[in-house]
Amino acid sequence: MRSMLATAEKLERSRLSAADWEAGALDLIADQGVSAVAVEPLARRLNVTKGSFYWHFETREALLKAALQRWETHADEALDQLATIADPRARLFELFRRAGREAKSQMIYAALMRAMDHPTVHAVMERVSQRRLDFLARAYREVGMSAGNALHRAHLTYAAYVGFLQLALQLGLPRLDHAELEAYVEHVMATLIPAA
Secondary structure, eight states: OHHHHHHHHHHHHHHSOHHHHHHHHHHHHHHHOGGGOOHHHHHHHHTSOHHHHHHHOSSHHHHHHHHHHHHHHHHHHHHHHHHTOSSHHHHHHHHHHHHHHOHHHHHHHHHHHHTTTSHHHHHHHHHHHHHHHHHHHHHHHHTTOOHHHHHHHHHHHHHHHHHHHIIIIISOOOOOOHHHHHHHHHHHHHHHSOOO
16 A cells, blocks of 8 residues: 555656646736645645645745746746847837737736735846836837937836736726727837837
8 A cells, every 4th residue: 555655646746847836836826816825725726735746845935936936037038039029119019919918927917916025026026027127128219219218118118017907907997808908909009119
């Protein structure tokens, strides 16, 4: 019997990687917020025992830190990919389009905004936000705006993004259907991206 349990435990550990736990934690954050990330509910959600968790992480905080690092890395990679677009207007258009279509990322971001009092969350959000603001300011400078105006436009753009998420996801205003969201994103692009 002991041998069967050991075999089952080994199989379970090999079935889920640390990355699986991190992805599960991010899904839970998107659905229920940072405070919902706990070992037992996450193990149930992943259909494994909590022993599998301890094979990869020592604590819940270690998992949260790894999950947030995964999210931050994804955010950085997305900006790096956009940075390869030579034309700054096209780069901004693509950024706005992607931002309007990434529902899971939006839900994670909104959940992290609600948990800014958590030191790990705060540090990650501060870094991600600064990189996004720098990206926007650089693109606005490249379309011909002065450094000061580019920085102001970057702040306005980022505030519009954060405000939209708060209205939609935190205040529970009616969700826009696909066509309405597309129209909103087009309006935002026309308003915030300078004409050629």
